[in-house]
C-alpha cells in the first residue's frame with residue numbers, strides 16, 4: 001500500500017475512534033458513570049495487521065478477534081513493540097482442539113461457554129506455563145446459536161473456572177439477541193454478573209455492547225465494549 005493510502009486510512013480510523021469515544025463519553029454522562037471505568041476493545045476481525053498498528057498508534061490498548069486462524073496470523077505479523085502494548089481478547093466461538101493455539105496469542109478469552117472449553121484452556125495454559133484471563137459467555141437469546149452458556153448454568157461454569165489451576169475468572173460476556181431491544185438483555189446480564197461476582201469478587205468485568213448498542217450496554221453497567229464496524233468500517237461476511 002502507498003503511504004498516501006496509509007495516511008488516509010489512519011485519518012479515517014482516528015475520526016471513527018473519536019466518534020466512538022464521544023458516544024461512550026455521552027453514554028457515561030447520561031448514566032452518571034466515569035468513562036475511565038469503561039474499556040473500549042476495537043474488534044479488528046477481517047481487517048489487516050496494518051489497521052491494528054494504526055489503532056495502537058492512536059492509543060488503542062485492547063483489540064478483539066473472533067477467528068482463531070486469522071488472529072494467530074495477524075498478531076504474528078505485528079512488530080513486537082506494538083504487540084507488547086496490546087491486550088488481545090479472543091471473542092469468538094472456540095473448539096477445544098484450538099485452545100492451545102489461542103493461548104499462544106490471546107491475553108483474554110471472553111467466549112468460554114462450556115465446561116469442556118474451560119478444561120481445554122486450563123490444560124493449554126498449563127502447557128504454556130502461563131495464566132489466562134477468561135470470561136463466561138452467557139447466551140441471552142433463549143435460542144442458542146450465537147454462542148454462550150444458558151444463564152442457569154453460568155454459575156457452575158464460573159465455579160469450575162475459579163477452581164482451575166491457570167484460568168483467572170474475570171467476569172461475564174454476552175452478545176445482545178438479534179432483532180430485539182438490547183436493554184432488557186443487558187439488564188439480565190448485569191443481574192447474572194452480580195450473582196457471579198457475589199461468589200467471586202474479582203470477577204467484575206461485564207463485556208457487553210457493540211457498534212449498534214454500546215449506549216444501552218453502558219447504561220446497564222458494562223465495563224468492556226467490543227466495537228468493530230463503528231471503528232474499522234463495514235466488513236464483508238457474517239458478524
Ligand SMILES: *Cc1c(COP(=O)(O)O)cnc(C)c1O
Pocket residue numbers: 043045066091092175209210211212226227228229230239
Ligand atoms: C464482531 C463482534 C463484535 C463487534 O461487532 P460490531 O457490530 O462490528 O461492533 C462484538 N462482539 C463479538 C462477539 C463479535 O463477534
